[in-house]
Amino acid sequence: MKRSTRRHLRDGGLYAVLLVVVVTIGLSADWHAIRVNFFDSDTIKALWPDIVTIAAVNTIKYTVLSFAGGLALALVLALMKLSPLRLYRWLATAYIEFFRGLPALVVILLMAFGVPLAFQWTPPGGNVGAGIIALIMVSSAYMAETLRAGIQAVPKGQTEAAASLGMGSFWTLVSITLPQAIRIVIPPLTNEFVLLIKDTSLLSVGGFLFSQQELTSFGQSGLTSYANATPLIAVAVVYLVIAVPSTRLVAYLESRQQKAAR
Amino acid sequence: MNAVPAIQVEQLHKYYGQNEVLKGIDFRVDAGQVVCVIGPSGSGKSTLLRCVNRLEEPTSGRILVEGIDICDPETDLNAVRSRIGMVFQQFNLFPHMSVLRNLCIAQQRVKGRGKDEAVEIARRNLAKVGLSEKEDAYPAHLSGGQQQRVAIARALSMDPDMMLFDEPTSALDPELVGDVLATMKELASEGMTMMVVTHEMGFAREVGDKLVFMDGGVIVEEGDPREVLGNPHHERTQSFLSKVL
Numbered sequence: 164m165k166r167s168t169r170r171h172l173r174d175g176g177l178y179a180v181l182l183v184v185v186v187t188i189g190l191s192a193d194w195h196a197i198r199v200n201f202f203d204s205d206t207i208k209a210l211w212p213d214i215v216t217i218a219a220v221n222t223i224k225y226t227v228l229s230f231a232g233g234l235a236l237a238l239v240l241a242l243m244k245l246s247p248l249r250l251y252r253w254l255a256t257a258y259i260e261f262f263r264g265l266p267a268l269v270v271i272l273l274m275a276f277g278v279p280l281a282f283q284w285t286p287p288g289g290n291v292g293a294g295i296i297a298l299i300m301v302s303s304a305y306m307a308e309t310l311r312a313g314i315q316a317v318p319k320g321q322t323e324a325a326a327s328l329g330m331g332s333f334w335t336l337v338s339i340t341l342p343q344a345i346r347i348v349i350p351p352l353t354n355e356f357v358l359l360i361k362d363t364s365l366l367s368v369g370g371f372l373f374s375q376q377e378l379t380s381f382g383q384s385g386l387t388s389y390a391n392a393t394p395l396i397a398v399a400v401v402y403l404v405i406a407v408p409s410t411r412l413v414a415y416l417e418s419r420q421q422k423a424a425r
Numbered sequence: 426m427n428a429v430p431a432i433q434v435e436q437l438h439k440y441y442g443q444n445e446v447l448k449g450i451d452f453r454v455d456a457g458q459v460v461c462v463i464g465p466s467g468s469g470k471s472t473l474l475r476c477v478n479r480l481e482e483p484t485s486g487r488i489l490v491e492g493i494d495i496c497d498p499e500t501d502l503n504a505v506r507s508r509i510g511m512v513f514q515q516f517n518l519f520p521h522m523s524v525l526r527n528l529c530i531a532q533q534r535v536k537g538r539g540k541d542e543a544v545e546i547a548r549r550n551l552a553k554v555g556l557s558e559k560e561d562a563y564p565a566h567l568s569g570g571q572q573q574r575v576a577i578a579r580a581l582s583m584d585p586d587m588m589l590f591d592e593p594t595s596a597l598d599p600e601l602v603g604d605v606l607a608t609m610k611e612l613a614s615e616g617m618t619m620m621v622v623t624h625e626m627g628f629a630r631e632v633g634d635k636l637v638f639m640d641g642g643v644i645v646e647e648g649d650p651r652e653v654l655g656n657p658h659h660e661r662t663q664s665f666l667s668k669v670l
Binding site: 324343 | 478504508510511513519530580583589
C-alpha cells in the first residue's frame with residue numbers, strides 16, 4: 164500500500180469515529196426538552212433588553228472599575244517590590260502572597276460581611292462596592308507580579324544610559340522604564356482583564372438590587388423566575404461576546420509584539 | 426589649560442564579591458586630553474571607566490571629576506553626571522523614542538531646557554554626526570553605526586565637559602567602525618576631553634594623547650601612544666600587543 168493511501172485511510176477512520184460520537188449523542192438526546200429548557204424564545208423575549216442594558220453594562224462597569232483600581236494598586240506594589248528598602252519589599256511580598264493564596268470568593272465575602280461586622284463600617288457602594296474593593300485587592304496581587312517582571316525585563320543599559328545623562332530615578336522610571344515595561348506587559352494584562360470579566364460573577368454572593376445585577380446574577384434570577392435554563396444560556400452567549408474578542412485581541416497583540424522583537 | 430584635572434583617580438579598588446577587579450588604580454585625564462585605555466578582556470578597563478561616573482560603585486579610593494569627589498554623599502551625582510557624556514558599547518538608545526526625542530529628553534528633564542531650545546541643540550548635534558535626515562526615525566530602523574553616532578549626539582546635547590567611551594566600536598560590523606571613529610576624531614580635534622576604552626590601536630596611535638595599558642586590574646604601562654605601541658617596555662604589554670597588532 165502506498166504511503167499516501169495509508170494516510171488517507173487513517174484520516175478517514177478518525178473522521179468516522181467523530182461522526183459516530185456525534186450521531187450517538189444526537190440520537191440519544193431529548194431535543195424537545197433541550198429546546199424548551201435552554202432555548203425558549205418567549206423567555207428570551209422577556210429577558211430583552213435588560214440583559215444588555217442592565218446586566219452586561221454592569222458586568223463591564225464592575226470589570227473596568229476592578230481593573231483600573233487593581234492596576235493602580237499593582238503599580239504601587241510592584242515599585243515596593245523593587246524598592247531598595249527591605250521593609251517595603253517584604254510588605255509587598257506578604258501582600259501578594261496573601262491575596263494570591265486566597266480564593267477571590269473568600270475575599271469578597273470577608274469584605275462584604277466580615278469587615279462591616281468587625282469594624283462597624285460599610286464600604287462605599289454597599290455590597291457591590293465591597294465586592295469591587297475585594298476584586299481590586301485580589302487582581303492587584305496578580306498584576307503587581309506581572310508589572311514587576313515587565314519593569315525588570317527592560318534592559319539594564321536603559322537605566323544606565325538615563326543615569327549617565329544625569330536623569331534621577333523618578334524621571335528614569337516615568338520616561339524610560341515604565342513606557343517600555345508597559346509595552347511588554349500589555350498582553351498579560353489584557354489576559355488579567357479577561358479573567359476579571361468572569362470574576363465579576365462572584366460579586367453576586369453579596370446580594371444585589373435588580374439594577375445592580377451583573378450577568379451571572381441576572382441569569383440566576385431569570386432561572387428562578389421563569390423556571391427555565393434559557394436565561395443562563397443567554398447570559399453565557401453575552402459573556403462570550405465580551406470575552407472572546409478580548410482573548411483574540413491578546414493573541415493579536417502577542418503576535419505583533421513577537422514580530423516587533425525580531 | 427585648567428590646572429584641575431578633568432578626571433583624577435586615586436588608589437581605586439573595586440571588588441565583585443571576593444574578586445578584586447581593580448587593584449589600586451592611579452589615573453588622570455587632563456582637560457582637553459584624549460586618553461585611550463587598552464588591555465585584554467577582564468583587565469578592568471571598562472570597570473575603571475564606569476567608576477568615573479559611578480555606574481559602578483568603587484570599593485575604596487577617591488575619584489575626582491573636575492575636582493569634585495563623586496563618592497562624597499553630599500555631591501549632587503546627577504549634576505556631575507550631566508557634565509560627563511557617556512557612550513556605551515551597546516549604544517543604549519531609548520527604543521520607544523524617535524532620534525530627536527532621544528536627544529531632547531535629558532536636556533529637558535535634567536537641564537530644564539525648553540522644548541524649542543532642546544530641539545535646536547539636538548539638531549545641531551545630529552548635523553555634526555551627519556544624521557540630520559534621521560531625526561524622526563526610531564533606533565530600531567538605524568544601522569549600528571548610525572545608532573552609535575546618535576548616541577554620541579545624545580551625549581553631546583548635554584554640553585558635557587568630557588566624554589567617556591566604553592568600547593564604542595566593539596559591537597559594530599567592521600564596515601561601520603570607520604564612521605564612528607571619524608566622528609570621535611572630529612570631537613577630539615575640537616578639544617573635547619575624552620577617555621576611550623578601545624581595541625582600535627590605530628585610533629589610539631593617531632588621536633590619543635596618552636595610552637594606558639591595563640592587565641589584571643592594574644595599570645601596567647602608560648605614556649605616549651606611539652611610544653607604548655612602538656616600543657613597549659613591559660613584557661605583558663609586549664605579549665598583548667603582539668597578539669592584537
